[in-house]
Amino acid sequence: MPELARMARTELATAARLARWAGGGPGTPALTGILPEPVVLAAAEELGLTAGQVRAAWDRARLAGLVELHDGAARPGWRLRAWDDDDTAVLRGWVALFDAWSLAHPFLPGHATGPDPALVAEVVEAAPQLMSLLHLSNGPVPIDALLDLLRQRVAELRTERHEPPAEGMSDPLPALLDWTLDAAALVGALRPRDPQRPDEVVLTALGSWAVWVKLEQICVAAQGPEGHMEQSASTMLRACAGLSPGPARTEYRAWLAARPVAPAVAELLDTARGDDALLRGLAFEALRVVGDAAEPAVRAVVEEPVLRPYAVLWLAELEGGDPDDATALLTREEATWLWVDTAAAVADHGEGHLLVSHLETAVQGSVRGLLQEVRDVGHPRTVHVLVALAAVHPDPALAKQMRRAAFQVHTGEA
Structure with missing residues (x-):
């Protein structure tokens, strides 16, 4: 470590x-x-x-x-x-x-007719499989093998979404793979390519460790909810992600019973500060089980931008307020940030129709107004959410607006 x-x-x-x-x-x-x-x-x-x-x-x-x-x-x-x-x-x-490698080093095509933003998003979604292959190979992997895997994964994603195969005179996937590998190298996950062996890539120690941790989390979460009270908060919450509210609360209580309240609350809040929006929401669900004992710690984080919308709603509910009325305590910007955060959780872990339904929960009265405020709110997952919405929205005109907004945020034009 x-x-x-x-x-x-x-x-x-x-x-x-x-x-x-x-x-x-x-x-x-x-x-x-x-x-x-x-x-x-x-x-x-x-x-x-x-x-x-x-x-x-x-x-x-x-x-x-x-x-x-x-x-x-x-x-x-x-x-x-x-x-x-x-x-x-x-x-x-x-x-x-x-x-966030794709945001740290965004894809900028060299001409106006670059790949469709939806294809770029599919390559980003396929990247974990590429990293997993590199980790499991435990050594250099030919770029041709990664390209074959990328083609297969993109085709699977399009089939899952009932989309036609990517068409065009030129094949954009080699250039997109190069971008993916270069961006991963620039953030320190891949070693710079050896001039003597330019057609192979290999993970760094940091990259290998990060992929191992993510694979381990997936394996642990797949074991089911029983017996997770000795696991970390993030592992326990991931295991509860697919449960209905009742069984999830039972698991939260078992986990909380196995440790002192103050460290347990601190670990849940620390997990909520992370990058997975689903875990953020689940962490505050677990804090609802804690109740009054968690109030001082939640009040202490109410000024942290990432946690503030959740903390304000949690405190309002603790004080007996109507959850539907509690949203009025948030500023318009905070409500929009929370909408994007929730959409990111749905995009990562839910189904496409749920993401479309989530549009109806926005405080804005129109998709155009929502897109304008989403562009301005500065949430780090904005591009991901907009591209995911564009990929599943049934209205082609609205989907086009979403892709345009995603590109503007992606290139800093918003």
Whole structure:
């Protein structure tokens, strides 16, 4: 663990430097989270970086949770505060960057007629299978083998969604695979290609560890809910994801009974700070089982942007408020952020029709209004949600609007 954390700190060293600089006051981003040009130039001069390096480091700092944005101001994230002392926080920060590789290094076609955004999204969705093959091979893997697997996985995804096969005079998948591998290398998951063997790729120690952890989580979650009271909060919550509310609450109670209340609540909140929106929602469901004993800890996190919407609703419900009325306690921006977060959970773990139905829960009165506010809210999963919605929405015109909005966010045009 210490050696892996050392590697992660090295990968994120520039991002951590920029996060500390920004958190000290001079680095004030726009409401969209993008650094204004004067701030980029000031950071470049003070930190001895190029403007391009500053922009890349800023993206990494946001994706790794090293900075948080509140009302257009940057402040140190909880991972940055624990950066020097907590190896686990460092590794989780790097894994968050690894999971968001497609946002850290977005695909930018060299001409206007690049691949359809839906195909790019399918390649992103297929990437875990590519990483799993690299991990299980325990050594270099030919790029041709990865390309064959990518073609197979994209075809399966299109079949599952009842979409026609990708058509066109040119085959975009080799270029998209190159982008995937290059982006994975840039975040530290793949070794740079050996000039002597350019047609092979291999995972780094960090990349192999991250894939192993994810495979282990999948295997543990597949064992069913019984016997998870000795497992971590994230493992227990994943096991409960497919349960109905009653059995899930039984599992939460068993897990809580096996440990003191304060550490259990702290672990649930720490899990809620992670990158999986489904676990965030389930963590607060488990905190409802805790009840009054969790109130001080939940109040203490109410100003953390990622947890605030959940904490406000949780506290309102604890005080006896109507859950339907509690949403009025959120600002429009917070309600939209919560909508995107919930949509990300549905996109990752639910079915397409549920994602379409989720549109009806938005506070905006129209899809056009929703898309405008979603673009501005700055949720890190916005592109993923919009592309997933476009892939399943039955209205071609609305799907086109969603793809356009996703591309604008993806390229920073929003």
